[in-house]
Amino acid sequence: MELNAKIYVAGHRGMVGSAMVRRLERAGYTNLVVRTSAELDLRNQTAVEAFFAVEKPEYVVLAAAMVGGIHANNTYRADFMYSNLMIQNNVIHQSHVHGVAKLLFLGSSCIYPKLAAQPLREDALLTGLLEPTNEPYALAKIAGVKMCDAYRAQYGDNFISAMPTNLYGPNDNYDLHNSHVLPALLRKFHEAQQQQLPEVQVWGSGRPRREFMHVDDLAEACLFLLQHYNEPGHINVGTGEDVAIQELATLIRDVVGYEGRIQFDTTMPDGTPRKLMDVSKLTALGWKATIPLEQGLRTVYQDFLHGTGKNL
Numbered sequence: 344m345e346l347n348a349k350i351y352v353a354g355h356r357g358m359v360g361s362a363m364v365r366r367l368e369r370a371g372y373t374n375l376v377v378r379t380s381a382e383l384d385l386r387n388q389t390a391v392e393a394f395f396a397v398e399k400p401e402y403v404v405l406a407a408a409m410v411g412g413i414h415a416n417n418t419y420r421a422d423f424m425y426s427n428l429m430i431q432n433n434v435i436h437q438s439h440v441h442g443v444a445k446l447l448f449l450g451s452s453c454i455y456p457k458l459a460a461q462p463l464r465e466d467a468l469l470t471g472l473l474e475p476t477n478e479p480y481a482l483a484k485i486a487g488v489k490m491c492d493a494y495r496a497q498y499g500d501n502f503i504s505a506m507p508t509n510l511y512g513p514n515d516n517y518d519l520h521n522s523h524v525l526p527a528l529l530r531k532f533h534e535a536q537q538q539q540l541p542e543v544q545v546w547g548s549g550r551p552r553r554e555f556m557h558v559d560d561l562a563e564a565c566l567f568l569l570q571h572y573n574e575p576g577h578i579n580v581g582t583g584e585d586v587a588i589q590e591l592a593t594l595i596r597d598v599v600g601y602e603g604r605i606q607f608d609t610t611m612p613d614g615t616p617r618k619l620m621d622v623s624k625l626t627a628l629g630w631k632a633t634i635p636l637e638q639g640l641r642t643v644y645q646d647f648l649h650g651t652g653k654n655l
């Protein structure tokens with residue numbers, strides 16, 4: 344990928360898209376094309392077609408999507424399926440029509456069956472039933488992975504897909520209902536400390552295990568894949584380590600300095616019991632995550648205190 348290559352980062356204001364822009368600019372890529380969703384609604388086929396015809400990007404990073412935590416996925420089931428299928432269909436197809444040299448599609452670890460063997464290997468895809476709370480989103484993401492492979496098989500397009508684990512970092516969503524667990528708990532513990540509340544409610548049993556990666560590590564991995572990975576089949580991106588939600592809550596409580604109780608709200612869903620990525624494929628290519636969870640939590644709490652997030 345030449346330094347003056349024209350790269351379209353779809354979703355550049357999001358957590359992943361903004362990290363990609365920071366990483367690409369730091370590497371010397373200056374010819375970046377971006378649009379907000381208000382300027383270009385990627386669900387609109389005609390608008391996406393016109394955008395590609397005018398801009399003719401050479402590379403595409405598809406980090407635009409409708410994204411949310413367990414409650415949002417379970418509640419807005421139709422919207423998650425419709426928006427994500429439309430966005431990825433339009434962007435992947437127009438990338439083909441307009442001869443994009445390489446496209447990177449971002450999926451998620453929720454594409455794997457709910458009870459797949461751990462750690463999750465790439466070949467566990469489509470071997471069992473999905474977790475019900477995010478089935479619509481997962482089906483859309485599976486379609487995206489298979490679409491990249493289908494365009495490669497039929498047309499020879501160099502479209503690759505990366506499956507990141509649960510992410511956190513600058514520009515995360517801190518909405519208390521629709522966010523993921525890590526930003527939600529940072530905010531809950533911070534507000535409980537400020538307001539001297541006696542306890543913080545953590546959803547579910549606290550027993551599910553999740554793997555968390557700082558988005559700057561993900562952006563580093565994506566740049567590596569753009570430069571070095573040209574294969575069919577998706578590739579996992581993670582740290583290879585996970586924690587129970589109860590452990591995460593304790594870590595966040597300590598980072599924030601809150602001294603009250605943690606209360607588990609078992610009326611809320613647990614979701615998948617565990618989704619630890621097998622990252623041996625990526626490791627064998629020569630890439631590894633470098634930001635330990637506790638260090639990442641400390642930096643992201645500073646970002647939060649400086650207002651670097653959505654819905655604060």
Ligand SMILES: NC(=O)c1ccc[n+]([C@@H]2O[C@H](COP(=O)([O-])OP(=O)(O)OC[C@H]3O[C@@H](n4cnc5c(N)ncnc54)[C@H](OP(=O)(O)O)[C@@H]3O)[C@@H](O)[C@H]2O)c1
Binds near residue numbers: 360383386509
């Ligand atoms: N967050 C995670 O834990 C996580 C984990 C694994 C994988 N991923 C994947 O990473 C990608 C990005 O996630 P994220 O966390 O960065 O999400 P995010 O912070 O919510 O950002 C998503 C971006 O997508 C854009 N977008 C949404 N709908 C659009 C539309 N109809 N037209 C045009 N743009 C639209 C938004 O643009 P505007 O700001 O302009 O509205 C937004 O900035 C997704 O594919 C997601 O599946 C995320």
Ligand SMILES: C[C@@H]1O[C@H](OP(=O)(O)OP(=O)(O)OC[C@H]2O[C@@H](n3cnc4c(=O)[nH]c(N)nc43)[C@H](O)[C@@H]2O)[C@@H](O)[C@H](O)[C@@H]1O
Binds near residue numbers: 451453523527546
């Ligand atoms: C990465 C994303 O992960 C999502 O699954 P998933 O890890 O369960 O998503 P999260 O919403 O991060 O929840 C992870 C775990 O944390 C628990 N949890 C505890 N307290 C909270 C809280 O205050 N807010 C939230 N949100 N959770 C909380 C939640 O019940 C679940 O067991 C998928 O729905 C998406 O499709 C996507 O794949």
